[in-house]
Amino acid sequence: MWERIEPLLPVVERRYRYPGRRRLDQRKVLCGILFVLYTGIRWEFLPQELGFGSGMTCWRRLRDWNEAGVWQRLHELLLAELRAGDVLDLSRASVDGSHLRALKGGNATGRSPVDRGKTGSKHHVIVDAHGIPLAATVTGGNRNDVTQLLPLIEAVPPIRGKRGRPRRRPDVLYADRGYDHDIYRRQVRELGIRPVIARRGTDHGSGLGKNRWVVEAAFALLHWFRRLRIRWEVRADIHQAFLTLGCAIICWRRLKTSF
Template sequence: MLYTGIRWEFLPQELGYGSGMTCWRRLRDWNDAGVWQRLHELLLAELRGAGLLDFSRAAVDSSHLRAMKGGPATGPLPVDRGKTGSKHHLIVEAHGIPLAAITTGGNRNDVTQLLPLIEAIPPVRGVGGQPRRRPRHLYADRGYDHETYRDRVRALQITPHIARRGAEHGSGLGVHRWVVEGAIALLHWFRRLRIRWEIRDDIHHAFVTLGCAIICWRRLRTQLC
């Protein structure tokens, strides 16, 4: 489903999955039980244990997508003539590995999700000592330019590096920000995440979390093979 975007009723019976509705219920139930989130956290711990996770800095960004059937966490898209859509907000570590993702309405301002994204980072284990949850530095584009939020980020003992509106390009922040754009491109490589077909936002976010977990698994497999 995640890779191809196929409709539930068209899932091949010969794969042994049962009916499409059975698969939908499994996705829903396992999401409610926290299975997909736990999978993501376990893979993050494996990456940290292998020395492949860098909390020295993080980057945030967002991307719009159409929501064909509406539903919770949707709104008019400012980039698509007000059509109904959603927004994926993503925070990644220094190498572009996704730490957390949030789905909101398409008209939600990026800066409003800055603190929720930081808070959504799970405690990442994998080595001895305390689990890590906070990067030392945070990079973001002009959409996050707000002094109040800079102060709130500093209160979490994170140094913000946020481009300012009206400033000329060439600040150099893009050197560290590009990794989140690459991670969003990887997330939207999954056909099910390019366009939102689910009315229920929890079902759509289950796919988002699973996508983040698969990106982590690919990075782990590539680096250790």
């Protein structure tokens, strides 16, 4: 994966006069960021004896690389490789949201209705037919899932990998009862997508679970990263950086196991 990340990293020229301390190797810093993502350890407790550098250095690089669009471009690159290998299936997609606690508050948080009103956030994810994350966003825990349906669809990047125009829209979109609003069905159809959404007030067992289970599996993979189980970041952009990086790692794993 480093071979794909390295060309995306911004180049920082060292000053000729007063160059200061030499910057830590990019790859070592990336390993420190991944160590925090996997273990959930606090930045200040990052073990320097492993060569990662200080936690503050890793935090700054995570911020700078996120502002430079590195994680988003990495995700798009891996999606294109998956599509080129016929692993990505956009014949249908599934969406859902998942609550998590935000113990330090910050922006994009709110009183969670499923956690006794405690401060929390929500992950919103859209996946393809195989559960590969196409896009993921962070909002406050008090936001209704359906309000993020269209922004989530718009967040899917143009996916290249084959001749012709890049693909951005699935053919069919599956969602649970939380997305049952006719106005949003109409708006999804206007985007050229056929919505298949369970109706509220009907008995459970609609049969959509045989297609929707992949989004639940994607949440399980994302929350396997300890840093994504609980939101510790006050800044939403830092948590979004971790979330996008987690999506890219899932794509990378699928790419490795498919070829």
